[in-house]
Every structure is written in C-alpha cells, then in structure tokens.
Amino acid sequence: MQDDDLSLFQAELRGVKPLKHDRADTGKPKADRKQFNTLRQAATISQGETKVDGLSDQFVIDVGAEDPLYWAGNGVQDGQMRKLKLGQIPFDGSLDLHGMSVEKARDTLWEFLAEATKLEIRCVRVTHGKAVRMDGRKPMIKSHVNTWLRQHPQVLGFSSCLAKHGGTGAVYIILKRTMMDGRDE
Numbered sequence: 481m482q483d484d485d486l487s488l489f490q491a492e493l494r495g496v497k498p499l500k501h502d503r504a505d506t507g508k509p510k511a512d513r514k515q516f517n518t519l520r521q522a523a524t525i526s527q528g529e530t531k532v533d534g535l536s537d538q539f540v541i542d543v544g545a546e547d548p549l550y551w552a553g554n555g556v557q558d559g560q561m562r563k564l565k566l567g568q569i570p571f572d573g574s575l576d577l578h579g580m581s582v583e584k585a586r587d588t589l590w591e592f593l594a595e596a597t598k599l600e601i602r603c604v605r606v607t608h609g610k611a612v613r614m615d616g617r618k619p620m621i622k623s624h625v626n627t628w629l630r631q632h633p634q635v636l637g638f639s640s641c642l643a644k645h646g647g648t649g650a651v652y653i654i655l656k657r658t659m660m661d662g663r664d665e
Contacts, residue, residue: 541623541626541627541630542618542623545610545618548639549639549640551626551637551639552636552637553636553637556637560637561639564637564652565640565652567641567642567644567652569602569654571652572602572604573596573599573601574604574606575607577606577621585621585624585625586628589606589628592604592606593653593655594634597634597658603652604653605641605651605653606625606651607646607650608650609649625651629653633656634656635653638651638654639651639652
C-alpha cells in the first residue's frame, strides 16, 4: 500500500476493537440440556383428557399412496358396494383431512361421521390425500383412515373414489341409517 492509502486506512480503523473470539454471537441462548430433557419427558405424558371414541391406533394397516381402498362390512350387498365403487351413489357430505395431524384428523373424522349419521346421510366422501413421500414411507393419514373406517360402528363400507372425485386420495363411505321416528322407508 502507498503511504497515503495506509494512513487513510488506519484513520478509518481508529477506535475499532479487535475480536476476542472467533465465534459469532447469534443472539440465541445455548440450550440447557437438563431443561431440554425435562421438556422432552413432559411432552410424552398426555396432559389432556383421553377421548374414547372406539377407534384404535394399536394396529394400523399401512397402504401405499396409489393403493385403492375397499372394504365392505358383514351383510353389505355386493350390488351396493359395486355402485359405491363406480360412484353411482351420490355423496351428500365431504370432508378434507389434508395437512392435519393424525389426532386432529381422527377427531374431525369422528365428528363428521357423527353429524352425517345424525342427519341421516347415506353416503359421504372423505379426502385423506396420498402424501407421496420422498423417503418412501407410507401415507399416514390414508393408512389411519383405512383402519378407522373399518372400526367405526356407522360405516357399512368404503371404496376409493373415481378420479374426478379424488381417486386413491379419497374414499366414498356408505353409512348406516337409523330410521327416524315417523318415517316409512
């Protein structure tokens, strides 16, 4: 450097203090290992009330993203299930479970089916999504919905939808109807 440039540079650096360490301060406090372990243990203990809805997560039937779902309960006529599979039974209600946690999806599905039953709806559609994953794992919500619907007391059967209604990312569900007082059907 020339003397003129060196003197200008030194003049600009006047009052600057050198760093005492080589690590940047991100402003984020260092994690306290004891507190972290305490919070982790507390998270495993359920704080809320346990909701008993008859749906079990003890054994979940894993299904692939493109696997079609189909199940018919005892006594359901083949003709009814064939019509359901072909989309010939109109659905009167629809529910979308995309982006929900498994617990939220479970509660929402239970409430939706209870409301549909109360309103005497015969067929509904539930969109669970396919959740195609890069890591090769099976879709969680789809697998849980497949398992829960088999356990639900009001579900007679279900089948994957036609492509225009969601394909293998949704199911048509045929429900039991409890005849209301005064109906002749």
